[in-house]
Amino acid sequence: MSTTGGSLATEGFYSKLIDDEPVAYDYNHRSPDVGHRAHPVSPVKLNLGAKAPGPYRLATICLATLCVVLLISIIAVTAHYKSKPQGGGEATSELQKQKQGANMSDLIATISKLQQEKAQLQKEKDELLAKLDAKIATTAPQVVRPTVKVSTPTSKSTSTSTSTSTSSIVCPTGWHRFGNSCYFISSRERSTWSGSETRCQKKGGHLAIIHTAEEQTFIWDLLPRAYWNAFWFGITDEHAEDDWKWVDGTPVVGTFWEYGEPNNHNQEDCGYMIKTDVLTRVAIRSWYDAPCSMSLPFICEKEMVPSSSASMSH
Structure with a gap:
């Protein structure tokens, strides 16, 4: 009587353990405390155990989709910011080229004007030098060197004065x-x-x-x-x-x-x-x-x- 009661108590305890566990029971593995038979696993719990991975699969798919969307967003933003400076750089470079071209034109015009002014000043300088040379040549004092008079005797014992001829100087x-x-x-x-x-x-x-x-x-x-x-x-x-x-x-x-x-x-x-x-x-x-x-x-x-x-x- 007591044996039968202990067996029933054991079976009840074992049934409770199976009810508490959500996973399938391995029939090949029995507890040494169970002497006679194992309580069959409920088919409902086995089906639930087979469907347990479903929510995780859905979460994984959602997470992967979110990652793909996030990656696409990052690529789009990066491409946008990369393209914007390049466009601005090209516009800035073109504007700088235009400014440099304008500055170069102004510089060439200034150089040409300076060259014309230089040529005009040089012409005026040459004219002034020519006038100065002509003035110096015409206003330089002319020194008249004294002529030496030489007395020559004559048959009448008189002397006459004659001018020295420059042609006789050697x-x-x-x-x-x-x-x-x-x-x-x-x-x-x-x-x-x-x-x-x-x-x-x-x-x-x-x-x-x-x-x-x-x-x-x-x-x-x-x-x-x-x-x-x-x-x-x-x-x-x-x-x-x-x-x-x-x-x-x-x-x-x-x-x-x-x-x-x-x-x-x-x-x-x-x-x-x-x-x-x-x-x-x-x-x-x-x-x-x-x-x-x-x-x-x-x-x-x-x-x-x-x-x-x-x-x-x-």
Whole structure:
């Protein structure tokens, strides 16, 4: 009786466990506490167990669909923002090109205008220089050198005065005649300004004194061309600044300075003449001032008379 009651109690407990579990029971596995038989599994619970994965499948499909929609949205937004700057960049680039083109046109127009103004100014400058050269050539003082009168005996024991004829003046070798003077251009000899004056005196002359544009041009044409060919001549202001005098003490009138000269840049108290390789340089703008201590070649001048031409020493 008690055994039967215990068996029924066990079966009731086992039935309760099956009712509480939602999964199917494995018939091949029995609890050792069950002695006689197993309670059959309810068909309803087995069917429910087979349909349990359905909600998870639906949730998975919904989640996958949501992911696809989200991915498509991200791609669309990214493509939109990528395309927008590119379009703006192209528009900005085109606008910059237009501005650069306009600026370039303005710059070309400005350059063309400046070139025209430069050409006009150069033309005006050339005209002014031509007028200045003509004025200098016409207003330069003409120095009349004194004529030497020579007395010649006559059969009547009287003397008559005759003018010296310039055609009878003959310059020594290495000297060049202009009017009543002969000029010497040193080629190998070089000295300071005062040393050059001493050398000219030993030759019977002095550093060249120039009064007219014709005389200046004649001497300048005798000079050889070089990179910077400079020659001392007889002009200085070492006794008083800007009070230029010739070696014979007479004031300088009708000068032929280069533009901007004399400038007394570094105690420049003596004058020299240049003739360079620059073909545009002209004779009547070839004077410069320089320190008297510089060693340069020089230009000597010797006044001539017929009576002394035969006995002239070199």
